[in-house]
Amino acid sequence: MGRLFAIGFLALLLVCLSLSPTPAFAGPQPLPGRPRIAALLSDDVLAYHRVLEQFQAVINLPVATFNLDGKIDRAPEVMQKVMAAKPACILALGAKAAVVAKTWTQDSGQPPVLFALVLNWRRYGLDQAPNIAGIEAEVAHATQLANVKMLLPGIKRVGVIYNEEQSGALMAEARKAAALLGLELVEATIDRPEEFASAFRTMADKVDAFWMMSDPVAYTLQNIAWLKDRCIRYRMVCIGQSANIARAGLLVAVDVDLVAVGAQAADLARAIVLHGKTPQEIGIMPPLSTRIIVNLRTARAIDLALEPKALDLATLVLDR
Amino acid sequence: MLRIRLLIQKSWLALILWLLLRLAPIPAAAGETPRYFFYYDPDSPQINLASLKEAMDDLLAGSQQDILFQPFAHFPDFDRNVTARQPAFLLLPPWYLDLRGAFLDLKPLLRPLREGKSAYDKLLLARQEQDNKKRIPAPRSLATTLMGPRSSVRAKTWLLFDALNLDLDRLNIVFVPKGTDALFALTLGQVDLALVAATTYDFLAQRTPSLVKGVKILKRSKPVPLPILCYAETKVSKEEAKRFAALFLQRRASGPYRRLMEMLHFDGWEKAH
Numbered sequence: 001m002g003r004l005f006a007i008g009f010l011a012l013l014l015v016c017l018s019l020s021p022t023p024a025f026a027g028p029q030p031l032p033g034r035p036r037i038a039a040l041l042s043d044d045v046l047a048y049h050r051v052l053e054q055f056q057a058v059i060n061l062p063v064a065t066f067n068l069d070g071k072i073d074r075a076p077e078v079m080q081k082v083m084a085a086k087p088a089c090i091l092a093l094g095a096k097a098a099v100v101a102k103t104w105t106q107d108s109g110q111p112p113v114l115f116a117l118v119l120n121w122r123r124y125g126l127d128q129a130p131n132i133a134g135i136e137a138e139v140a141h142a143t144q145l146a147n148v149k150m151l152l153p154g155i156k157r158v159g160v161i162y163n164e165e166q167s168g169a170l171m172a173e174a175r176k177a178a179a180l181l182g183l184e185l186v187e188a189t190i191d192r193p194e195e196f197a198s199a200f201r202t203m204a205d206k207v208d209a210f211w212m213m214s215d216p217v218a219y220t221l222q223n224i225a226w227l228k229d230r231c232i233r234y235r236m237v238c239i240g241q242s243a244n245i246a247r248a249g250l251l252v253a254v255d256v257d258l259v260a261v262g263a264q265a266a267d268l269a270r271a272i273v274l275h276g277k278t279p280q281e282i283g284i285m286p287p288l289s290t291r292i293i294v295n296l297r298t299a300r301a302i303d304l305a306l307e308p309k310a311l312d313l314a315t316l317v318l319d320r
Numbered sequence: 321m322l323r324i325r326l327l328i329q330k331s332w333l334a335l336i337l338w339l340l341l342r343l344a345p346i347p348a349a350a351g352e353t354p355r356y357f358f359y360y361d362p363d364s365p366q367i368n369l370a371s372l373k374e375a376m377d378d379l380l381a382g383s384q385q386d387i388l389f390q391p392f393a394h395f396p397d398f399d400r401n402v403t404a405r406q407p408a409f410l411l412l413p414p415w416y417l418d419l420r421g422a423f424l425d426l427k428p429l430l431r432p433l434r435e436g437k438s439a440y441d442k443l444l445l446a447r448q449e450q451d452n453k454k455r456i457p458a459p460r461s462l463a464t465t466l467m468g469p470r471s472s473v474r475a476k477t478w479l480l481f482d483a484l485n486l487d488l489d490r491l492n493i494v495f496v497p498k499g500t501d502a503l504f505a506l507t508l509g510q511v512d513l514a515l516v517a518a519t520t521y522d523f524l525a526q527r528t529p530s531l532v533k534g535v536k537i538l539k540r541s542k543p544v545p546l547p548i549l550c551y552a553e554t555k556v557s558k559e560e561a562k563r564f565a566a567l568f569l570q571r572r573a574s575g576p577y578r579r580l581m582e583m584l585h586f587d588g589w590e591k592a593h
Contacts, residue, residue: 057396058470142508146531150500153528177508182530259394260497267470271492281460281492286510288463288494289501292367309527312368312583313500315393 035088035273037063040078040101042094043070047258051093051116054262059269061088068096075100088273091265093117098134099124105131112272112279116265121284133272133279135264137256138214139241140286141170142177144254147292148209148239149181151252151313155237159186159207161199163217174213196223200230209237212250224248235302246293246318251302253293257315260289291315355555356407359391360398360416361547362465363440363499363517366583369393375583378576383567385560393497395466408555409564414545415468421550428592429565430549434519434585439543441518442467444481445506448536459512461492463502467515467544470495477515480541486513500524507534517544519585548592565591 037059041048044067056063064085066078079100082090090113092101098115105113106129115126115134126132139147148155158178162171171187178185186207188199196218200210212219212227224240228249231238238250246253264287271277294314299306311317357380359372366372369391376389387409392398402410406424417426431438446459467476473495474488494511496502499520506514518540525532549568551561568589570577581587 054394054396057400060470140508140510143504143510146504146508147500150524150528150531180507180530180534257497259397260501263394263396264494264496267494268492270470275489275492277492285494288505288510289496289498308371308579312366312371314368317368317370 034061036085037061037089037091037269037273038082038085038087039063039065039091039093040082040097041065041067042092042096042098043068045094047117048093050258051262051265052091054259055091055266055269058263058266061270061273063091068100070096072096072100075104079104087111089114089269091116091269095119095121095124098126098132102126102129102132105129114265114269114272114279116261127284131279133268133282134284135261135268136284136286138287139254139256139290141174141213142180143286143288143290144211144239144241145174145177145181145183147254147290148211148252149183151292151294151310152209152237155183155208157184157186157207157209158239159188159200159203159210160213161188161190161196161203161218162213162215163191164189166217167213167215170213190217193217193220193223196220197226200227204230204234204236207236209239211239212241212245214241224250232298232301235304237302237304238298243291243293243316246295249295249298251295251298251304255291255293256287257289257291261287264288293318354386354388355409356405357387357389357409357411358398358402358405358407359389359411360395361411361413361584362395362497363413363442363520363544364547365499365517365520365523365585367498367500372580372583375576375580379567379580383564385564387564395497406552406555408552410550410552411547412550413467414548417548417550419469425553426550427553427561428548429551429561430568430589431592432546432549432584432586433588433590434546435587437543438590439545442480442515442541442544443518443521443537444477444484444539444541445503445514445516445521445535446512446538447506447509448534459486459491461494461511462513462515463494463496463505463511464515465497465499465502465517466495480544481539482542484539503532503535507531513538523585546586549589565589 039052066082068074068078089111090101092098092113092115095118098118101113105111109131113132115132117137118126118134119137121134121136126134175185186203188203190196190199210231224245227238231250240246240250240253241255242253243255268282271282272279292314293316294311296317296319372391373389380387380389402420410426434440464473467473473493477488478484499516502514502516503520503524505511521532551564
C-alpha cells in the first residue's frame with residue numbers, strides 16, 4: 001500500500017513538474033561549462049546596475065559580479081578574485097573599473113575587456129590597449145543631430161559654443177554629420193565659462209536652434225540656468241543631451257538609452273567570446289540607441305506647435 | 321513507517337491543491353486584479369509608448385473589461401514581464417508567438433493590415449559611397465531590431481533574403497530597440513549595414529529626406545508577418561475574446577481608434593483564423 005502511495009506521489013510530482021514553467025521560458029539560463037563573464041562595477045550606482053541587469057538578461061552566459069565600491073585601493077583584492085574566476089571577458093562599468101581592468105590585464109593582454117559608462121574614456125588611454133573594446137558613455141554628436149533633425153525637420157542653422165582645446169576634435173565629427181544631415185553649424189569658441197553669455201547673444205539672431213554640447217567649459221550649471229531663460233526669451237529651440245537638461249527647461253534632449261547599452265554590451269561580449277571577434281576589431285563604439293525627451297511646457301512657452309507625429313517620435317514627453 | 325505514510329499523504333494533498341490552483345482559470349470578476357494586455361513591436365515607427373498607451377486606454381475604456389495595457393520598448397523587459405505577469409492579451413511579433421505561444425496557451429485573434437496586407441518588408445541597407453572609385457571594404461557590422469532569439473538572426477536573415485551575397489558569419493551584429501537607431505547608425509557610419517522595416521525607411525524618407533539620402537537599398541526581404549493580436553486561452557473565455565476583438569474590428573472613422581491606428585501604422589484588421 002505504502003509503495004503504491006509512493007509511486008502515485010512520484011507520478012503526480014512528474015505531472016506537476018511538466019506543468020511548471022520551463023527554465024528556457026524563465027529567461028536565458030547559462031549552461032555548465034560555458035565561458036564565464038566577470039562584471040566589474042566601479043561602485044553601487046543605479047546606472048551600473050541597470051546596464052548590468054540588461055547585460056545579464058541578454059548574454060546567456062554565466063556572469064560573476066564584483067564591485068570596487070568606489071575604492072580604487074580595493075583593486076588588488078577584487079582583481080585577484082576576478083582573475084581567479086578565469087573569465088573569458090571582463091565587463092567594466094565606470095571609469096574606476098575600466099582603469100583597474102586595463103592595469104591588471106595590460107601585461108598579458110588577457111582576458112579581453114569591454115567597458116561602458118566611462119566619461120572621457122580617451123583620458124584613460126582605453127583605446128591604447130589591444131585587449132580593450134568599449135561603448136562610449138554619451139550619444140555621439142552626430143546621432144544627437146540626426147535625432148533632432150528627425151524630430152524637427154525644419155531646422156537648418158544650429159548654434160553651438162565650445163572650447164577649442166576641449167572639444168575641437170569632436171566638433172570636426174559634428175561638422176561632418178551636420179553637412180550630411182543638411183544642417184549648418186554656427187560656431188563660437190570660448191576660453192572661460194563666463195564668456196558663454198556674450199557668445200550666445202552674438203549668434204542668437206542667426207540660428208534656428210541652439211545645441212548645448214557637453215563641453216566642459218561651456219556646460220556649467222550657471223550657464224544652463226542662464227540659457228534656459230534665454231531660450232524662452234529668444235523663442236529658440238534649445239537642445240541638450242540628458243533627460244535632466246530637458247527637465248531643467250530646454251526643449252529637447254537626446255540621451256543615451258541605458259537599457260539598450262546593457263544589451264549592446266552583451267552583443268559585443270558574445271561577439272568576442274563566442275564568435276572570436278577581437279576587441280580591436282570591435283573598437284570603441286558609440287551607444288547606438290537613444291531616448292528623445294521633449295519638454296512640452298517649453299514648447300508652449302516658445303510658441304512652437306509640435307504636431308502629434310513629431311511627439312510620436314519622442315521617447316518621453318514632459319508636460320509638468 | 322507510520323510517519324512516512326502520513327508525510328506522503330500530506331504531500332499528496334498539497335500537490336493536488338497546487339495542481340488545482342494551477343489549472344483553474346483566473347476569474348475576471350470586477351474589482352480583482354486587472355488583466356494585462358502587453359504590446360511589443362520593435363519594427364513600429366511609433367516611439368512614444370506613453371501616447372500609445374493613452375490612445376489604447378481610451379479605446380479599452382469602452383470595453384467594460386478591466387484590462388491594463390502595457391507597451392514595452394525593450395525585449396528583455398517584455399519577456400520578463402510576460403513570464404511574471406502572464407498577460408491575457410498580447411499584440412506581438414509572430415516569432416514571439418512561435419517561441420512562447422505554446423507555453424502561454426496563446427491563440428491568435430486578429431491580424432492587422434497595413435495598406436491592405438498583413439505583412440511588411442524589411443530592407444537591407446548600406447551607405448551610398450560618394451566616391452565611386454573608392455574601394456568598398458567588406459561590411460563588418462550590422463545593426464538590426466530583433467527578429468527572433470538573438471542566436472537565430474543569421475539564419476533568419478538568410479531566410480528573408482534570397483541569394484544574399486554576404487558573409488553573415490563575419491558580421492558583428494548589434495541589436496537595437498528601434499529601427500531609427502539602426503538607420504541612423506548606418507547613415508552616420510557607426511555600422512556598415514542596417515536591417516530595418518520598410519515602413520521606418522519610408523516614414524523617414526518622407527519626413528526628413530536628408531536622413532536617408534546617403535543610404536541605398538541592397539535588398540528587399542520576403543514579406544514578414546505584421547504583429548498579431550492574441551489571447552491566452554487559460555485566462556480568457558472565447559466570448560470575452562470575441563468582445564475584445566470587436567473593439568478593434570469596429571473601424572471607427574474618428575476618435576481614439578483612428579489615432580491608435582495612425583500610431584500603429586495599421587489601417588485595418590482581419591480575423592486570424
